[in-house]
Amino acid sequence: MSADVQAVPVSAQNLHKSFKRGTGEIVKALDDVSFAAKAGTLTALVGPDGAGKTTLLRLIAGLMVPDQGELEVVGVKVASDPQAVQDRIGYMPQKFGLYEDLSVQENLDLYADLHGVTSEQRQEVYPRLFEMTQLGRFRERLAGKLSGGMKQKLGLACTLVRAPELLLLDEPTVGVDPLSRRELWEIVLKLVREDGLTVVVSTSYLDEAELCDHAVVMHAGKVLSQGTPDEITAEARDRVFIVATPDGMPARSLQARLFQQKGVIDAVPEAGQVRVVLEAPDGTEALAIDGHETAPRPAKPRFEDGFMVLFATVAERAERSGMELDRPVSGNSADVVVEVDDLVRSFGDFTAVDHISFKVRRGEIYGLLGPNGAGKSTTFRMLCGLLPASHGRLQVAGADLRTSRAEARQKLGYVAQKFSLYGQLSVDENLDFFASAYGLRGRRKAERIAWAKRQFELDQFASLPSIQLPGGFKQRLAMGAALLHEPDILFLDEATSGADPMARREFWGRITALSEQGVTVIVTTHFMEEAEYCDRIIILDAGQNLAEGTPAEIRAHARPEGGEEATMEDAFIAIVEQARSARAQPKAAA
Amino acid sequence: MLDSLLRILALIRKELLAILKDPRSRISLIGPPVIQCLVFGYAATYDLNNVSYALLDHDRSSASRALISRLDGSGVFTRVGTLEVERQIAEFIDDQRALLVITIPQDFERGLQASATPAVQVIADGRNSNTAGTAQGYVSQIVTSFGAEWQAAHGLPGPPVQITTRAWYNPSLETRWYMIPALVGTITMMMTMMLTAMSVAREREEGTFDQLLVTPFRPSEIMVGKAVPAMMVGLIQATMILLVAQLWFRIPFAGSYLILYCGLVLFLAASVGIGLFISSIAGTMQQAMIGSFVLLMPFMLLSGLTSPIGNMPQVLQYFTFINPLRYAISITHQVYLEGAGFGQLLPEMLALVAIAAVTLPIAAWMFRNRLG
């Protein structure tokens, strides 16, 4: 093999790939895609759901054959000899297929054997992998019993049992908490920088793309732009500003209003203020609210800002009107609607939730944050009455949903982590079912279904089986179904996991609007910046309450002395690590 | 009350939509039962209509020839070989060329004339002893009646006692008349039990069950909403099989449809109860699948479908008391063939009610209280 070929482990030219949907409709997953990954570099594929990232990675891995175009991987034409490529590369699919009933060690051994790693080589590689992934303590644990982050690390370890010539990672950090995410990226970066490995990674976390050498921005099967992260970031040059919040206004309310302004591409709450990206560098007049100047300060653009600018050129500007409830929730905003007192839940000798207490008032957005396995979901399931508590008291809208009459559940809406409406049923049929389930009938039912379809722009898909909805619309349908009966309280369990930036903005726009109209919202999330939308948050780890307060109070935990305002993610990591080392110390001493 | 009813109706509608929406699943609910009914209706028979036999005639008299032509003319027996010596018997039986070898003794005709009861020997291939026994029974009947008639024709005194036989409800003793009505219960149980066992497990696996549990549905409402559609599917399948039985196999229906459908509804409630019970325990679809399979096997084998319950050891007979299929088969036979009324069927119906009354509430309780 010539050095020339070695220098470009992936070379794709004019790739095309189409699929037929169940309905017979042809979907162009890849439409004339070209890119190259140079040896020893990190290439990121970024783009919203359905952009074609996974298809592209599967083509490179030889798992699919392109309809058209040239694709050479490690110097081999993939289509003609996929096995030759598969012998030499490493690939970690989006959902890495660990054998959940095998232990960590057994999974690793399996892949070592499949890659022909000799026992001498193993003695050298294993300690390195265990050190890198910190899985050494869990060798004997079944893979199914690992947390999400550890599973991903084990998946990565399995693909790295022998040094591949090229490593493909498909959304390796979806559903992984910030701590594990940071660790995973440290491993990948070390491989690229120190061992000269070539890596192609797809991601919807844009801060991750910032770390790469080359970014390919994709949209609807096409390459929108590619270049170094700096080049992408430069798209937003002179257009990024920070707007301070007027007194007494939550950042998310300002964000919601700014986001609706013409001339504004993007707005996100950040450290109690709002970061905006403008359509034109000199368009600051768009930031005036009710005729008042808001004194925007220019800010340094980030990759995400550049990405949003690129997207503003192709994606139609969606309605950003938030949403209107038929009637706002009545009641006093001082009412405590959710109360958790000394809650404990144990499974055998394992305590998932360890004496947690908190209160949520009407109209608040309350966030449950924590690493994988911290007890968020368990708390959530107890609140919704899906799991009995071992000890303690919980009240939701004045009742314990586990034991109360069914009518008490009438007051809450629930959106699960995973899309969990009936896939074979159409949008209309799902809405009709949930409306009836909540006791709506006759004209009222028809009105509410029409409302949901209007608010979530679902009319166009009314008769499509919901499993075939594009990702973002599934989310909308789930929200629509949960709001049909105008609940006082909305539970959202990692509702934005795996969603792209656009979908997440839209989602939070609606949540903000709901809370302004009196709906109490309780959320769990892995995206730390989303905590900025909350009124108050609680950080859990190992089932314990580590910190509770407003976003500003939480951020204050991690503010470096005299330094700049810390991001929520830094604060989160600082709090968790501090608590963990405090817990480790007494043990070490004993 | 009205709210509760409307919720249940919504769930029933949703379940039916989920089952019937996809044309493939629609076909798979109707196609296999009808095909199974047709194939098994023909295949599941203990009646013989083509028995191959070899003949060893040591007598070669006019009487022996008359007996042979009686056998050959019966339409059931096909002669595949005519043997010369005894040692040829083994080869015909061993390689399954002949199911029977019939040996006529040397002094057959003389014996008949002297009323000395000559013995005809029938050797059967006992590898399937049930078939062999049936075939031997056929031969005995033909030979005995031939003997009596031959003696009468030759002016000899006949046997002192004649036997006349008659069979109630199934005059020509066709197994098919027994099997096909029994398939009504067997096939519908297979389909409805699997359908319900999978349904909750599938909702659990897809996460929709949690979604259902946070709505105002009560567990008992979910139970009814899951049970009714499956029972409706079962009734449709039962109707299809009954149609095949009457229109295709032409088995006359002696009883009342009202009574039969009452029995079927109770039976389906009991099997759906068992299905939901499995479903409420199983964590995954694979477990639900294997769980229902492991239960279906004994239910089918110990129902009286393939062999009479009276032949089973006492312990296994006790087990059949909790087997809804046992009662379903008994009810269908009594209504379909015997025209039985409610009074006669009361014990079976009460047993089915009891099974449903135990399994359904347990399943409903498990919906909410299962850990995990």
Add this chain to the structure above:
Amino acid sequence: MSSVTTHGGGGRWRRISALIRKETWQIFRDPSSIIVGIIMPMVLLVLFGYGLSFDVKNVPVAIVMEESSAEARGAASSFELSDYFSAREVKTMAEAERLLLDKSVNAIVRIPADFARRMEQGTAEIQILVHGTDANTARISLGYAQGAIAVWMAREAALGRVVTGPPIDVENRMWFNDANNSSYFLVPGLVVLVMTLIGALLTSLVVAREWERGTFEALFVTPVRSTEILLGKTVPYFVLGMMGLALSIAGAKLLFDVPIRGSLVLLVIASTLYLIVALGIGLLISSVTKSQFVASQITIIVTFLPAMMLSGFMFDIRSMPVAIQAITHIFPARYFVSVLQTLFLAGDIWAVVLPNAAVLAGMAALLMGLAIRATRKTIG
């Protein structure tokens, strides 16, 4: 090609043995494999051995004695002495019919009022009425009843009480199964079901599970070849199937005393062939459907039900209409049942074993070939 040299030879065996090891661990850790592989054969063994029996014994009969002469007594005693019947005497026909209706008895034997007088004239008649719903049992009972009366008549003739006995005596002999014990042919049939469950149903479930859970996607992008993946799946379930075979044979021998008259070697060879066929079907179905639910439904319909109903183990193929007989030729189970019944009960009869084994071998080659073609390392 450099890749072939680096990954041939030893690498291949290392990969295959790693896959086998992985599969074995999974079998031991998943209760459902153990249920299908071990518990299920044992349950079936008990059910088939004890539960299913076509051996009619102690048929309850009502004897209606309309006169109480010595002759009538004698005729009735032929039922009372027989092992096949458990007789009870009733006074009137109406009472007997009531007993037949509620199934307290399966048959009525009626000895009419002027039995003794007519017997002297040679025109006596005994009426037998059976409950015909269960036609098979009814027919067997009728046969026994006729036999019992014939025995009585022969005895009367021998004692000179009547002029003639029955015209012809039919002397029935059952080869291979003298005791006419139905567990002799049901228990070998069980082997077919066990092999089908493990080979086809379990395999199709575990392969479909890999597609469903996405475990194949990562596995595909390694040096492993698709044939190696197939081998890795086949070998453990083959061993499990053979264990099921051993369990069934041991059970048949120990619990039911079923003879094994042929050679054990032939039995193992034939079972190997059938197991490969079953594995091939399981692999093929799961590779095509890629879903556990669909795969299990199809597997039950195309393998398990035919093995039970169309293989000749419960219902004799010779009794089926020609069209259905033709259909049975598609299903491998019929060939295996034929070989099994011969090897268990008759012996090494090549004329039966060879052609059937040849068909199984052909099917094994074809199905494995198709399974290899269907298992491609591609997604979507």
